[in-house]
Amino acid sequence: NAGVTQTPKFRVLKTGQSMTLLCAQDMNHEYMYWYRQDPGMGLRLIHYSVGEGTTAKGEVPDGYNVSRLKKQNFLLGLESAAPSQTSVYFCASSYYLGRSNYNEQFFGPGTRLTVL
Amino acid sequence: GIQVEQSPPDLILQEGANSTLRCNFSDSVNNLQWFHQNPWGQLINLFYIPSGTKQNGRLSATTVATERYSLLYISSSQTTDSGVYFCAVRNSGNTPLVFGKGTRLSVIA
Numbered sequence: 001n002a003g004v005t006q007t008p009k010f011r012v013l014k015t016g017q018s019m020t021l022l023c024a025q026d027m028n029h030e031y032m033y034w035y036r037q038d039p040g041m042g043l044r045l046i047h048y049s050v051g052e053g054t055t056a057k058g059e060v061p062d063g064y065n066v067s068r069l070k071k072q073n074f075l076l077g078l079e080s081a082a083p084s085q086t087s088v089y090f091c092a093s094s095y096y097l098g099r100s101n102y103n104e105q106f107f108g109p110g111t112r113l114t115v116l
Numbered sequence: 117g118i119q120v121e122q123s124p125p126d127l128i129l130q131e132g133a134n135s136t137l138r139c140n141f142s143d144s145v146n147n148l149q150w151f152h153q154n155p156w157g158q159l160i161n162l163f164y165i166p167s168g169t170k171q172n173g174r175l176s177a178t179t180v181a182t183e184r185y186s187l188l189y190i191s192s193s194q195t196t197d198s199g200v201y202f203c204a205v206r207n208s209g210n211t212p213l214v215f216g217k218g219t220r221l222s223v224i225a
Contacts, residue, residue, distance in 0.1 A: 033212055042202060042215035103147050104164040105213050110157050
C-alpha cells in the first residue's frame with residue numbers, strides 16, 4: 001500500500017495565481033483532512049471531509065476550497081494565492097470511529113508551497 | 117475546543133541520555149497519537165495510544181486518560197531521534213486531530 005500520497009511535492013506561485021493540491025489514499029478511509037504547518041507551529045486544520053461529497057471547515061479555512069468527488073481523493077484549491085499562504089501542507093486520512101474503534105490518522109509527505 | 121499543551125518546548129540531550137516528553141489535554145479523548153517530524157519534514161506515526169502503555173524499541177508511551185496527560189519516553193537517545201515530537205488528540209466523536217505545538221529535540225554526539 002502507498003498509504004497517503006500528495007502531489008506536487010514543491011510549488012512556487014506568484015500572488016494571485018491559482019493551484020490545486022491533490023491527496024490520494026488507498027486505505028479505504030472515510031475521513032480525509034488538510035492541514036497547514038507554519039514555522040515553529042503545530043499543524044492547523046484547514047478543511048476536512050467525512051465522506052465522498054461532503055466537506056467541512058476547520059480552524060483556518062479562509063482562502064481555500066476543497067472537494068471530495070471520490071472516496072480516495074481529496075483536493076485542496078487556492079483560487080488566488082497570497083504570500084500568507086506560504087506554508088507546508090499536509091494531507092491525512094483515518095477510519096470513521098463508528099465503523100471501528102481504531103481511528104489512527106495517517107499523514108502524507110507534505111507539499112511545500114511558496115507564494116511570491 | 118480541546119487544548120493541547122506540550123512540554124518542554126525545547127530539549128537538548130547528549131547521545132545516550134534518556135528523556136520524558138509530556139502532553140496535557142483539556143478534555144476527554146478517544147484518540148491520542150505521538151508523531152516524530154524528522155529534519156526532512158516527514159511526520160512519522162510513533163504511537164496510537166488513547167489509553168494505557170505501549171513500547172516500541174527505545175520508545176515507550178503512557179496515557180492516563182482520566183488525568184488527561186500522556187508521556188513519551190525516549191531511552192538511550194541517538195542523533196537520529198532529533199526533530200520535533202508532536203502530540204495530537206481527538207475529542208469524543210469523530211472530530212479531527214488537534215495538535216500541540218511540539219517539543220523540539222536535539223541530540224548531540
